[in-house]
Amino acid sequence: MYYLITALVAFTSCPPAAFGKTVTGLFKSGVARERDGQFITRFMYQGDKGLVVCRLPNAPLAVEKESRLLMYRDMDKGLDNLSCSERLAKADLTISLTLEEHNQTIPHQASPTAWQALYADRYTCQDGGPIPAQSDLSFTVLLFNADAAGNPLEHFSADQTGLHSFYFLLLLAYFLAACIYVQPLYQALRKGGPMHMALKVLSTALALQGGSALCNYVHLARYSRDGVGLPLMGGLAEFLDSVSQVSMLYMLLSLCMGWTLSRGRKPQSRPLQWDSSPASTAVTIGGALTQGFLLLWEQYSDAWADHRSYHAQRSLPGILLMVLRVGLALLLASVLYQIISTERSALKRDFYLSFAKGCFLWFLCHPALVLTSIVLNQHQQEKMVTIGVVLFQSISVVILYQLFLSRSLYWEVSSLSSVSLPLTMSRANTRGRY
Known part of the structure; x- marks a missing residue:
């Protein structure tokens, strides 16, 4: 019985079986520097009216840090060979985080395409130097596909619909x-x-x-x-x-x-x-x-x-x-x-x-x-x-x-x-x- 309970706890502590998205967490400057951009989530958009929404409780801190949400379409393996600044410049969409809520429409997708969201700020590509202690920024990111009525309200990624x-x-x-x-x-x-x-x-x-x-x-x-x-x-x-x-x-x-x-x-x-x-x-x-x-x-x-x-x-x-x-x-x-x-x-x-x-x-x-x-x-x-x-x-x-x-x-x-x-x-x- 002990082993059964242990296995149950291990399985139920794993993330849910579907993506599609309301993602909450912290934008961390230290993680973004270590990895040339902090990975946030992945979502597969399809058709028109795809939408990404980013909500920030502390917009002034985001402005101070020059925070950005970078959207990449089908991230190529070649990005790993680029420098930090070149990698960030390759983003298909860049959302400057200056407001409490940002709404960004995703361009039309001829076929379902995977997009990945990364976070970066002024400290990401610095070779060294201190990062302020109170630099973590809480966020909520929502990603939507269009529903049957054509409104961006569908949380399911294209590979999970149905x-x-x-x-x-x-x-x-x-x-x-x-x-x-x-x-x-x-x-x-x-x-x-x-x-x-x-x-x-x-x-x-x-x-x-x-x-x-x-x-x-x-x-x-x-x-x-x-x-x-x-x-x-x-x-x-x-x-x-x-x-x-x-x-x-x-x-x-x-x-x-x-x-x-x-x-x-x-x-x-x-x-x-x-x-x-x-x-x-x-x-x-x-x-x-x-x-x-x-x-x-x-x-x-x-x-x-x-x-x-x-x-x-x-x-x-x-x-x-x-x-x-x-x-x-x-x-x-x-x-x-x-x-x-x-x-x-x-x-x-x-x-x-x-x-x-x-x-x-x-x-x-x-x-x-x-x-x-x-x-x-x-x-x-x-x-x-x-x-x-x-x-x-x-x-x-x-x-x-x-x-x-x-x-x-x-x-x-x-x-x-x-x-x-x-x-x-x-x-x-x-x-x-x-």
């Missing part, structure tokens, strides 16, 4: 599915059976996915109004999704590795049953802990950057996480190949093939979508990965549910009495069919 509607539709689909299937599933779980533990873990993972979608929707709904959202809900959504990932990994490895490591003593007629031998437990727990560690590391690595979608995962731990998923998919492929190659029953082979589809879809959808998104425009990449991962993993869960609750395939694989099977017919009817 996610709010997506999570609403996803929650609606979860609700309708729950209304239809929750009672049969509850009855199946009450009756038990050879796949009882797998169904419990699968149901837990699906519930965690639904909770993550709900948290994301609440965060984005609030975010659409104030540009801040609920960072706690955004972090909680990431935490629930990560626990769901670990739960699914634990279940799939337990089913496959339990059979493989125990095939010398497990009857051939009962493969893919939950096994708790020391060897299989060590493998499954090790894999789950490794994935959990990489997920936590990925969140911490982005905590100090301008955090975007946690499905993007282009940091080092994110890349390692995708490599792990590919490796696990190959491991499960080898295990299932051993099972299928020695199986004579066509019905059982169909069961294993369907199980393999669900496994591979869960593990490989993320790496495949990241690779596919490379050919898309920048503002489409993260939306495609985020939406695609959620949809494909949901389809994977549906495949596994259908498989585990299927009466005929279930009977053939388990070779147990029909009395212990969920969603079965009477013993007489079962004898008549089989």
Whole structure:
């Protein structure tokens, strides 16, 4: 329980999963000098009537410091090779901060374009010399795209638009599915059976996915109004999704590795049953802990950057996480190949093939979508990965549910009495069919 609480605190302390912007903080002359300009935020503008608003409680101090807000369109890597003064001169827009509120319209964007905001003042390019002790300047920066009515009121960056509607539709689909299937599933779980533990873990993972979608929707709904959202809900959504990932990994490895490591003593007629031998437990727990560690590391690595979608995962731990998923998919492929190659029953082979589809879809959808998104425009990449991962993993869960609750395939694989099977017919009817 202590480790679960620690992980929850770590995830919820991370920045929210969406950008789009109301940014508050301090303009710091020392930071601006060290980095040739203090990075404030990044925002992707699209179309006309893009707007940046900067509010200063202490305008006289900003005038004294000759404060400026610099806007760069698609900052080139070549800026790193320029001197401080040349770097500042390359800004596409320069806003001199002399008033309590500044409103700057962004030029028309032929296509969605990322802009970055930097702060600079009279001390930024000085080689030395003291900086006044009371030099930090509090600020609020708001960034807007035009909404459907053409007014600059949309807080979402161009690469985040549509996610709010997506999570609403996803929650609606979860609700309708729950209304239809929750009672049969509850009855199946009450009756038990050879796949009882797998169904419990699968149901837990699906519930965690639904909770993550709900948290994301609440965060984005609030975010659409104030540009801040609920960072706690955004972090909680990431935490629930990560626990769901670990739960699914634990279940799939337990089913496959339990059979493989125990095939010398497990009857051939009962493969893919939950096994708790020391060897299989060590493998499954090790894999789950490794994935959990990489997920936590990925969140911490982005905590100090301008955090975007946690499905993007282009940091080092994110890349390692995708490599792990590919490796696990190959491991499960080898295990299932051993099972299928020695199986004579066509019905059982169909069961294993369907199980393999669900496994591979869960593990490989993320790496495949990241690779596919490379050919898309920048503002489409993260939306495609985020939406695609959620949809494909949901389809994977549906495949596994259908498989585990299927009466005929279930009977053939388990070779147990029909009395212990969920969603079965009477013993007489079962004898008549089989």
